[in-house]
Amino acid sequence: MKRHSGERRAGELLALAAHSVGAKHAEKAYKLHIQQLLAEYDLAMEQLQVIEDEVATVLARIPLAKPLLAIKGMSILSVAGILGEAGDLSGYTHGNALLRHAGLNLAEASSGKWKGQMSISKRGRPRLRHALFMATMALIMNDETFKRQHEMNVKTKSMKPMRSVMKLCGKLARILVAIARSGEAYEPDRVLPMKQFA
Numbered sequence: 001m002k003r004h005s006g007e008r009r010a011g012e013l014l015a016l017a018a019h020s021v022g023a024k025h026a027e028k029a030y031k032l033h034i035q036q037l038l039a040e041y042d043l044a045m046e047q048l049q050v051i052e053d054e055v056a057t058v059l060a061r062i063p064l065a066k067p068l069l070a071i072k073g074m075s076i077l078s079v080a081g082i083l084g085e086a087g088d089l090s091g092y093t094h095g096n097a098l099l100r101h102a103g104l105n106l107a108e109a110s111s112g113k114w115k116g117q118m119s120i121s122k123r124g125r126p127r128l129r130h131a132l133f134m135a136t137m138a139l140i141m142n143d144e145t146f147k148r149q150h151e152m153n154v155k156t157k158s159m160k161p162m163r164s165v166m167k168l169c170g171k172l173a174r175i176l177v178a179i180a181r182s183g184e185a186y187e188p189d190r191v192l193p194m195k196q197f198a
Helices: 006-018 027-059 065-069 076-086 095-102 126-142 144-156 161-182
Strands: 106-108 118-120
Touching (some): 027 076, 065 076, 076 126, 095 161, 126 144, 126 161
């Protein structure tokens, strides 16, 4: 997953704009409009920070939140979204039960003699599904074992990237339920043994 540098791209745009032909008859109006947009952006960011601080305060009172936040790539909003939608994760017997609750379990679309393809059921909580998906994407970008597993799925096992992400959603659900039920901390080497990447 490649990310382009925002500052580098902004510099390129400024360099191109310095030599381009543009309308100069309303410069003050354009400057005022840009200043208003930047002020709106700053206000939105301040409001978002207030909300994140409040969510962090609430999460500090939940015992399970601390080990989940210790996982590299799991943000405050990801953990809050998952716990808010799923409730107490220790009440799930297995990660697959959490997947069913989110509608991420596999289901076959079939009718009579016709057999369809397997796909996710989407019969569950859409916000939980979204929270698990976003948390998985963050782990693929930030957690070395999830990143390696995704690369192995795509390159070695020739999986489509989205199918690999969905498979890793299942892995994350099982990890979350295991942490909640056992009370142990996340250990990447236990979850995805390093020998399979050697």
